[in-house]
Amino acid sequence: MQFANEVGQTDLVNQEMTDLKNSIRGSRELANFLSSPVLDNKRKNQIGKELFKGFSPTTQNFISLVINQGRGNILMQITRQFNHLYNLQNNIGIAEITSAVQLDDSLVQQIVHSAIQKIGGNATYQIENKIDPEIIGGFILRIGDKQIDSSVKSRLNRLKKEFGKNEYIPGF
Numbered sequence: 001m002q003f004a005n006e007v008g009q010t011d012l013v014n015q016e017m018t019d020l021k022n023s024i025r026g027s028r029e030l031a032n033f034l035s036s037p038v039l040d041n042k043r044k045n046q047i048g049k050e051l052f053k054g055f056s057p058t059t060q061n062f063i064s065l066v067i068n069q070g071r072g073n074i075l076m077q078i079t080r081q082f083n084h085l086y087n088l089q090n091n092i093g094i095a096e097i098t099s100a101v102q103l104d105d106s107l108v109q110q111i112v113h114s115a116i117q118k119i120g121g122n123a124t125y126q127i128e129n130k131i132d133p134e135i136i137g138g139f140i141l142r143i144g145d146k147q148i149d150s151s152v153k154s155r156l157n158r159l160k161k162e163f164g165k166n167e168y169i170p171g172f
Contacts, residue, residue, distance in 0.1 A: 001082060001085045001086070001089070003058070004058060005089075007058060009056060009058050010086065010089070012056055012058075012059075013056065013058055013059055013062075013082070014082065014083060014086040016055045016056060016059040017059070017079040017082045017083055017086075018079070018083060019055075020052070020055075020059075020063070020075070020079050021076060021079035021080060021083070024075065024076045024079070025076070030051075031076070033047070033072075034067075034072035034073060034075050035072060035073035041067055041068050041070065044067045044072060045064050045067050045068065048063055048064065048067055049064070063075070066078065087126070091122070091123045091124065092123065092124050092125070092126055093123040093124070093125045093126070093143060093144055094125065094126055094128060094142075094143075094144075095112045095115070095116070095125040095126070095127045095128070095141065095142070095143045096127075096128045096130065096141070096142040096143075097111060097112065097127065097128070097129055097130070097139055097140070097141050097142075098130045098131070098132050098135065098139060098140040098141075098142075098151075099129070099130075099131060099132070099135070099138070099139045099140075100131070100132065100133050100134075100135050100136055100137050100138070100151075100152075101131065101133075102129070102131060103129065103139070108127060108129060109127075111139065111141060112125060112127055112141065112143075115141055115143060115148060116143070119143060119144075119146060125143065134153060135151035135152065135153045135154075136151065136152035136153050136156070137151065137152035138150045138151040138152050138153075138154075138155075139151060140154075
C-alpha cells in the first residue's frame with residue numbers, strides 16, 4: 001500500500017487486487033496453482049507473469065515477490081487486506097445486501113441510501129449484492145458493524161420462537 005501511494009498508483013493497484021481476488025475466488029485451478037508445493041517458485045513466476053500480463057508492473061512485481069517468498073497460498077488474503085486498507089484510506093465503507101433473488105439496481109440504491117441516512121456519517125459506500133435463496137424473501141443489509149434483517153426467514157424464526165413460548169400453559 002505504501003509503495004502504491006508513493007508511485008501514485010493506489011487506485012490502479014486496488015482495482016488489480018480486486019480483479020486478482022475475484023480470479024482466485026472464481027478459479028479453483030488458480031488457487032491450487034498458487035498454493036501448490038509441487039511447483040517451484042521459478043516456474044510459478046514464469047506462469048504468473050503470463051497469467052497476469054495485463055496488470056501493471058507494480059502489481060506484477062508484487063505478485064512475483066509474494067510467490068518468491070513462498071506465500072502464493074495467502075495471496076487471496078493479501079488482496080483482501082489491500083482492499084481493506086484502500087477503503088480505510090479513502091473513507092469507503094462496504095454495504096452488503098443479501099437477498100433471495102437478484103434485486104433491481106434502483107431498489108438496492110434506495111435501500112442502501114435509506115439505511116445510510118439513518119446511520120449517518122460521511123463515508124461513501126461500495127455496494128456488494130449477494131444472493132442467498134435460503135432467506136426466502138426480503139433482504140439483509142450489513143453496513144460496517146450494523147445489520148438490518150428484513151428477511152422472511154428471520155421473521156418465520158421469530159414467529160416459531162413466539163409460538164414455542166406458550167405462556168398460557170404452566171410449565172411443570
